[in-house]
Amino acid sequence: MIATETARRQLVLGYAAALGAAASYGALTIVGRKLVTDYETSPVVVTAVSMVMGSIILGAMFHRHLATDAVGAPKRAWLWVALAGISATWGVGFWYFALSRAPVVLVAPVAGTHPLVSIVAAHIFLQRLERVTLRTAAGAVLVVGGVAIIAIGRG
């Protein structure tokens, strides 16, 4: 009973965090566009400099966590988070490269399919950790479809 309640609470907190992330990324679109269009700053410069600033801020806030986890976490965990960082940078790099070669109306809906990539990869590689339900997959398709409609419509 307690275990179930804890799991439910964890799930609710996870959803709240994910919604917070979505709101942050939504706001980022507005702020990022202002930097790139109004101040004509290169997207690569915006990304690189903001990453340096983000590292400094997060480092100042959580360097103690890094120090304690450095002792407890296995080496493979560091490899996975390093790959997460490389993969995210790969995504940003190809996002800008794509935008330099094709219109945003084409690139945005295609790149917006990333939740489906995550779900397919989770289904294949994370079977031990989590189960992908039909309801989750259908929800993700609706989200990705909605993003595509907006991107094409506003393009």
Place this chain on the structure above:
Amino acid sequence: MEGVVLGLLAALGFGGSAVFARLGLQHMRSTTGTLASLLVGTVIMLTLALALHSDEILAIGGVVFLWLLLTAIINFPMGRLLNYTGVRLAGVSRASPVVGASPLFAIVLAITVGGESIDLPTLLGSFSIIGGLFMVLSQR
């Protein structure tokens, strides 16, 4: 065709990042995972930026600096940290569609703060995103 391939490669990067993060975050806090992943990405991106735009980086002025600081705060201590926390607590398959709904929030901000108008495709797309979010979030 080139745009589609490059867009898919971007999606592969964004989608893969969440899966790798899920694997690593089994053994460490979200804060540590976010910081470690960001440090690795920063080295790569900064090298690229210095190689391509070193003049522009050195010429960054005060106002642009403040906008960049705002971008950094929204993107990393907020966006990525919350994203990884969501992935750690709810799982990749449940958190990713929710995070993927970010254009909905961008549109709400663009309309409420930016004074942009809403058109039919935006309305239809928003309903689709909200429906998808409801399906994911109402799941126990």
